[in-house]
Amino acid sequence: xxxxxxxxxxxxxxxxxxxxxxxxxxxxxxxxxxxxxxxxxxxxxxxxxxxxxxxxxxxxxxxxxxxxxxxxxxxxxxxxxxxxxxxxxxxxxxxxxxxxxxxxxxxxxxxxxxxxxxxxxxxxxxxxxxxxxxxxxxxxxxxxxxxxxxxxxxxxxxxxxxxxxxxxxxxxxxxxxxxxxxxxxxxxxxxxxxxxxxxxxxxxxxxxx
Amino acid sequence: xxxxxxxxxxxxxxxxxxxxxxxxxxxxxxxxxxxxxxxxxxxxxxxxxxxxxxxxxxxxxxxxxxxxxxxxxxxxxxxxxxxxxxxxxxxxxxxxxxxxxxxxxxxxxxxxxxxxxxxxxxxxxxxxxxxxxxxxxxxxxxxxxxxxxxxxxxxxxxxxxxxxxxxxxxxxxxxxxxxxxxxxxxxxxxxxxxxxxxxxxxxxxxxxxxxxxxxxxxxxxxxxxxxxxxxxxxxxxxxxxxxxxxxxxxxxxxxxxxxxxxxxxxxxxxxxxxxxxxxxxxxxxxxxxxxxxxxxxxxxxxxxxxxxxxxxxxxxxxxxxxxxxxxxxxxxxxxxxxxxxxxxxxxxxxxxxxxxxxxxxxxxxxxxxxxxxxxxxxxxxxxxxxxxxxxxxxxxxxxxxxxxxxxxxxxxxxxxxxxxxxxxxxxxxxxxxxxxxxxxxxxxxxxxxxxxxxxxxxxxxxxxxxxxxxxxxxxxxxxxxxxxxxxxxxxxxxxxxxxxxxxxxxxxxxxxxxxxxxxxxxxxxxxxxxxxxxxxxxxxxxxxxxxxxxxxxxxxxxxxxxxxxxxxxxxxxxxxxxxxxxxxxxxxxxxxxxxxxxxxxxxxxxxxxxxxxxxxxxxxxxx
Numbered sequence: 001x002x003x004x005x006x007x008x009x010x011x012x013x014x015x016x017x018x019x020x021x022x023x024x025x026x027x028x029x030x031x032x033x034x035x036x037x038x039x040x041x042x043x044x045x046x047x048x049x050x051x052x053x054x055x056x057x058x059x060x061x062x063x064x065x066x067x068x069x070x071x072x073x074x075x076x077x078x079x080x081x082x083x084x085x086x087x088x089x090x091x092x093x094x095x096x097x098x099x100x101x102x103x104x105x106x107x108x109x110x111x112x113x114x115x116x117x118x119x120x121x122x123x124x125x126x127x128x129x130x131x132x133x134x135x136x137x138x139x140x141x142x143x144x145x146x147x148x149x150x151x152x153x154x155x156x157x158x159x160x161x162x163x164x165x166x167x168x169x170x171x172x173x174x175x176x177x178x179x180x181x182x183x184x185x186x187x188x189x190x191x192x193x194x195x196x197x198x199x200x201x202x203x204x205x206x207x208x209x
Numbered sequence: 210x211x212x213x214x215x216x217x218x219x220x221x222x223x224x225x226x227x228x229x230x231x232x233x234x235x236x237x238x239x240x241x242x243x244x245x246x247x248x249x250x251x252x253x254x255x256x257x258x259x260x261x262x263x264x265x266x267x268x269x270x271x272x273x274x275x276x277x278x279x280x281x282x283x284x285x286x287x288x289x290x291x292x293x294x295x296x297x298x299x300x301x302x303x304x305x306x307x308x309x310x311x312x313x314x315x316x317x318x319x320x321x322x323x324x325x326x327x328x329x330x331x332x333x334x335x336x337x338x339x340x341x342x343x344x345x346x347x348x349x350x351x352x353x354x355x356x357x358x359x360x361x362x363x364x365x366x367x368x369x370x371x372x373x374x375x376x377x378x379x380x381x382x383x384x385x386x387x388x389x390x391x392x393x394x395x396x397x398x399x400x401x402x403x404x405x406x407x408x409x410x411x412x413x414x415x416x417x418x419x420x421x422x423x424x425x426x427x428x429x430x431x432x433x434x435x436x437x438x439x440x441x442x443x444x445x446x447x448x449x450x451x452x453x454x455x456x457x458x459x460x461x462x463x464x465x466x467x468x469x470x471x472x473x474x475x476x477x478x479x480x481x482x483x484x485x486x487x488x489x490x491x492x493x494x495x496x497x498x499x500x501x502x503x504x505x506x507x508x509x510x511x512x513x514x515x516x517x518x519x520x521x522x523x524x525x526x527x528x529x530x531x532x533x534x535x536x537x538x539x540x541x542x543x544x545x546x547x548x549x550x551x552x553x554x555x556x557x558x559x560x561x562x563x564x565x566x567x568x569x570x571x572x573x574x575x576x577x578x579x580x581x582x583x584x585x586x587x588x589x590x591x592x593x594x595x596x597x598x599x600x601x602x603x604x605x606x607x608x609x610x611x612x613x614x615x616x617x618x619x620x621x622x623x624x625x626x627x628x629x630x631x632x633x634x635x636x637x638x639x640x641x642x643x644x645x646x647x648x649x650x651x652x653x654x655x656x657x658x659x660x661x662x663x664x665x666x667x668x669x670x671x672x673x674x675x676x677x678x679x680x681x682x683x684x685x686x687x688x689x690x691x692x693x694x695x696x697x698x699x700x701x702x703x704x705x706x707x708x709x710x711x712x713x714x715x716x717x718x719x720x721x722x723x724x725x726x727x728x729x730x731x732x733x734x735x736x737x738x739x740x741x742x743x744x745x746x747x748x749x750x751x752x753x754x755x756x757x758x759x760x761x762x763x764x765x766x767x768x769x770x771x772x773x774x775x776x777x778x779x780x781x782x783x784x785x786x787x788x789x790x791x792x793x794x795x796x797x798x799x800x801x802x803x804x805x806x807x808x809x810x811x812x813x814x815x816x817x818x819x820x821x822x823x824x825x826x827x828x829x830x831x832x
Contacts, residue, residue, distance in 0.1 A: 021387070025312040029383040032413055036375060040417035043454075047421065047436070047447055054442030134434055138442030141434035145424070160807075167808045176810065 007174060012096040017182035019175050030183040034190050041194050044146045045201060051142035052206075060137050061130040063206035072203040075118050076195065079154075082111035083192040086185045093181055098172045101181070105165055108188065112158050119151050143202070150198055153191050160184050228761040230314035231721055235321050236300035236616060240609075242325050243292030249332070250284035251683060253277050255676055258640070262673035264661040274657035275342035276359065280332075282345030283363065286459070287370060288328040290601050294466045295324075295377055297608045298405045300616050302381065304712035305399045307390025307730060309723045312383040314759040315811070320377035322769035327370025330776055334362035344655060346456065349437035349448035352426060358780055364426045365776040369769070371416055371423070378412030381405050390711070391750040392730035396490070399710040399734075400476075400483060403490050404469025407497040408462050414501065415458035422451035431779055449511060453504035461500040463597065465493060467604030468535060471557045474607055475539050477707050478554040479546025482734060485538040492531035492538075499528045509580045518577040525575035532568060536561060551705070552626030556607035559634050560599060567595030570645065585655075588648025594641045606633065606686070614704040618717045619697050625689040629682045636678025643668045643675075709734040714747045722756045725749075725821055756816040764806045771799030 013019045018027050053062045089104035123144070126132040134144045161184050168177050217225065226234060256277050260268045269277065303311055311317050334340040341359035343351035352360045385398070385406045398406075426448065428434040435441035437448060476483040483489060505513060505521040539561060548554065570592040574580055583589055606629070613621045647668045652659065659665045703713040711728060712719075714736040726749035732738050739747055775795025782788035 025383050025387050028387060029313060029379050032379045032382050036379070036413050036417050039414050040421060043418045043421040043451060047425065047451075050444060050447055051436065051442065054444070056441045134428075134432070136441075138435040138438065138444070141428065141436050141443075145428065145434070163804065163807055176812070 005175065007096060009096045012094075012173075013175075014094070016094065016173070016175055016178035018179075020179075023175065023179035026179045026183055030186055034186065037190060041146075041149070041197070044149055045197065048142045048146045048202065051138045054139050054142075055137040060139070061132050062139070063202075064208075066126055066130050066132055067203050067206045069203065069207065071118070071122055072199055075115055075122070076199050078111050078115040078118065079192050079195050082108045082115065083189055085111065086188045090182060090185050093173065093178060096173060101173070102165055102169070105161055105181075109158055109161055109165075112154055112161075112188075116151065116154050116158070119147070119154075123148075147198060147202065150191065150194055153187075153194070157184070157188050157191055160187070225761070227766055228318075228763045230310075230318045230759050230761055232299045232303050232311050232314070232317060233616070233718060233721070235317050236296045236298075238321050238325075239292045239296035239299060240616070242321075242328065243289050243296055246284050246288035246328055246332075247290075247293065248683070250281055250289050251680065253281035253284065255680060257281060258673040258676040260657060261659070261669050263670065264659055264663075264666050266658055269657070271657045272342065275344075275655075276340040278655060279341045279344050279347075279359075279363075280335075283331065283341070283367070284328075285597075286345060286463070287367060288324075288331070290463050290597070290605070291374060292324055292328075293605045294408075294463060294601070295320075295374075297401075297470065297605075297612060298377075298381060298408075298466060300612055301712055302402050302405045303384060303388070304615070304715065304719060304723060305402045305710050306385060306388060306393050307711050307724060307728045307735075308384060308388040309727075309756065310759065311380050312388055313380045315762055315765065315806075316376050316380050318762065319765035319768060320373040320380065322765045323373025323376070323772070324370040325373075326769040326773040327366045327368070327373065330369060330773055331362050331366030334359050334366075337362075346452055347426070347448075348452075349426065349429075349445040352448075353429060353437050353445075360426070361430055361780045364423045364430065365779060368420065368423045368427065369772050369776060371419055372772075373769075374412055375416045375420075378409040378416070381409040382413065385409075390724070390727045390730055393735075394730075396487065397730055397733045397735070400472035400486070400489055400493075401466070401469035403493055404465045404472075407493050408465045411458045411462050411465070411497050411500060415455045415462065418451045419455035422448055422455065425451070427779065431783060446511060449508055450504070453507045454501075457504040457507065458497075458500045460593075460597070461496060463601045465496065467560075467601045468493065470604045470608040470611070471539065471560055473710070474553045474557040474611060475542040476709055476734070477611075477705060478549045478551055478557075479543045480549075480707050481542055481546040482737075483538070484541035484544075485534070486733060488534055489538055492534045495531040496528060499524065499531070503528065506575055506577075506580075509577045510584045515577075522575050522577040526572055529568060529572050536565060549707070551610075552621070552623055552630055553607040553611040555627065555630045556603045556610075559630070560603045560607075563595060563599030563603065563634075563637070567592055567597075567599050570595065583648065585653055586648035587644045587652045587654055590654045591641050591644035591648060594644070598637055598641070606630070609686075611705070613693070614700050614717045615712055616718060617694070618699050619693055620700055620704055621693050622689050625685055625692070629685045629689065632678050632685065633682035636675045636680075636682060639675025639678060640672050641675070643671050647672070703736075709737040711735055711747065714739070722758060722816060725756075726753055727751050753818055753821060755818055756821070757813055758816060759813045760811055762806075762811070764802050767802040768799050768806075771795050771797070771802060774798060 018024050055062065085104050085107040089101045089108060092100040092104060132140050134140055164180055164184055226238060229235060256269060260266050260274055299317070337358065339357035339359045341347065341363035343355055343360060347360065347363055385402060425436040429436050429438065435443045437443045437445045439445065472483055472489060502524045503521055505517060506525045509518050570588070574583055574589065574592055610621050610626050647665060650664055652665050659669070700717055702716055704717060714728065715724060728735065728747035729750035736747065772795065775792050778788050778790070778792025778795055782792055
């Protein structure tokens with residue numbers, strides 16, 4: 001079968017992520033899925049903007065009291081860089097260089113993991129320093145839901161990429177798993193794009209009040 | 210001897226259906242499950258009409274009435290109409306485009322089982338402390354105040370079944386884009402396929418807002434958040450917006466496939482090409498697009514202000530234009546045709562005036578100033594039953610008769626079919642026409658009883674009598690189904706004699722690989738074109754070769770079951786010690802099943818050319 005065929009650098013197709021019908025379907029279906037995800041996050045953003053700084057009384061911390069640029073900036077750099085490393089991974093996937101792809105994916109996972117650790121620290125900090133929790137106010141609910149949904153996506157993406165790396169570590173690339181790596185990297189880029197909006201809407205716009 | 214035609218025992222058949230990834234079998238699963246919920250929703254409707262038959266009735270209590278009306282609406286929309294529409298999409302669309310299956314057979318199965326477990330979960334509320342009671346729209350101001358677990362059942366059940374619908378939508382989109390047979394260009398696709406395509410796009414963009422809305426409700430009710438808690442800064446209008454940003458496209462998700470089914474019927478039984486095919490495609494796409502621009506017409510009295518109301522009023526009225534295009538095209542299709550009044554055609558012809566009546570009241574309601582009078586009255590109830598019953602349910606009945614031979618290989622009895630039709634048509638108008646006037650006389654919707662001497666008694670009694678006719682019509686259909694299946698007289702490829710599209714070119718039911726050789730499509734109404742040239746079958750587009758098919762899988766069932774278990778955990782987490790454990794266990798089952806799916810390779814299998822040739826000799830029929 002085509003999907004199980006052994007390849008060499010010379011016979012590897014130019015677009016392995018779209019080389020079989022299954023792969024074409026997966027590629028297109030995943031783009032549609034990301035379209036749906038876009039609406040999902042747009043809805044969460046709208047909810048956040050409607051409930052930003054909506055707190056029961058004046059002694060609750062507001063966005064301008066809570067957010068700090070250095071932390072959000074560090075998180076942004078980590079995630080943006082991880083997106084870049086996943087681009088390198090896909091570059092090597094297209095060149096049939098399995099080892100280098102795994103290396104760059106490993107780096108992506110490490111950066112994503114660091115981002116997630118920073119986010120956990122951040123949430124913990126807000127809870128203890130400001131009493132800003134999921135249940136403290138509508139603002140808190142909306143903030144943790146929007147940023148938390150993104151964080152859950154990061155966690156899921158990490159588990160997904162690690163699963164792919166481990167599952168395929170011994171057998172290298174073929175047309176069955178190449179599309180899987182490719183859509184995982186698409187997912188990772190999507191998470192990155194969402195974060196750019198979170199950085200802007202939640203943190204930057206939060207700073208200016 | 211063909212290996213595919215052997216008789217199987219009950220256990221083997223059950224296992225086959227639990228694990229099937231074949232779009233035709235999944236269609237049958239959708240038909241059975243959707244039909245079951247349709248009867249359930251119908252019984253709830255009967256309880257409503259019995260309670261309202263006479264003034265001051267005490268057939269049910271006020272609280273129980275709220276549960277019944279909520280579950281009637283929720284069941285009919287999410288668990289009956291949508292799955293039944295999905296049944297026909299699954300059964301017919303892949304055949305119409307000349308495909309051997311959908312793009313993601315595994316996900317097709319997953320979509321069904323998610324819907325099924327979500328629906329079962331929602332209905333278990335009847336036995337576990339009370340059903341949801343805040344109306345099918347479940348406005349947050351009511352839902353947050355509801356004391357039983359009913360609303361939790363609603364939010365969690367719809368979340369699970371909604372995920373299934375979203376998966377189905379993506380699947381159909383990719384199928385139509387990537388899997389069309391050679392020559393099947395977009396503008397040669399049958400109207401029902403076009404309707405499926407646009408509907409799937411609507412599902413993709415309309416369901417995520419519902420997902421978020423339901424999450425907010427789940428979080429507020431079960432995890433202590435404050436989205437809808439005004440005292441803590443929340444805002445209940447957010448729910449209204451999210452629900453209707455989903456809810457309005459949802460009604461087009463239901464009606465567009467109905468339009469598709471009727472377009473097929475008008476062409477087949479007028480023995481004419483569908484009039485204005487390209488304008489029909491254009492109108493379908495335009496309705497889909499405009500469907501997203503009008504959600505606030507459900508909220509005219511919420512207080513968004515005159516500018517917002519005016520914009521949404523005009524946008525709403527604009528939808529009458531593409532819909533009118535369609536109505537005229539159907540009439541022009543019949544014009545000069547040699548019409549055969551079969552059961553499906555009767556439904557289609559009756560659909561036009563019934564649906565137009567619903568459309569006219571729709572334009573009346575779209576006028577924001579007038580809506581302040583109609584709002585929350587029986588006029589609204591009459592309006593949406595005219596479009597949803599007169600449009601969608603008529604199409605489901607018509608589609609059931611039209612496609613029954615393609616799905617089961619045997620024809621429903623035409624005489625009984627016509628009895629069903631006349632009883633239902635009569636009962637439908639008797640029930641709902643008078644409700645316009647009840648509404649104009651001031652009867653509010655969702656009340657559980659009314660007083661005598663207010664001029665509402667006669668109208669309500671007439672309405673209740675009409676409901677009995679619809680019930681009898683449905684019973685006649687069930688008798689028809691049982692009789693037909695017991696007799697099981699097999700029919701050929703094209704039992705109506707005038708099939709135009711590819712599904713009628715292959716046997717009824719089709720072999721599990723659908724097309725032995727993919728057909729060459731040479732124009733709109735591909736099979737009709739071949740017939741007009743005196744050919745009996747499609748010209749193949751490829752030599753006979755091995756066919757690649759997907760493997761069956763039990764994993765979709767397990768993934769859905771895990772979410773079903775987790776939903777119980779989420780619901781009882783706050784009251785019990787075991788709730789959290791069950792939640793974690795359920796999620797572990799789901800994620801574990803997904804992990805297994807991810808690490809186990811699934812390459813499918815091949816049917817070899819030689820077996821296909823054997824099969825040919827057995828059946829004596831060609832694909």
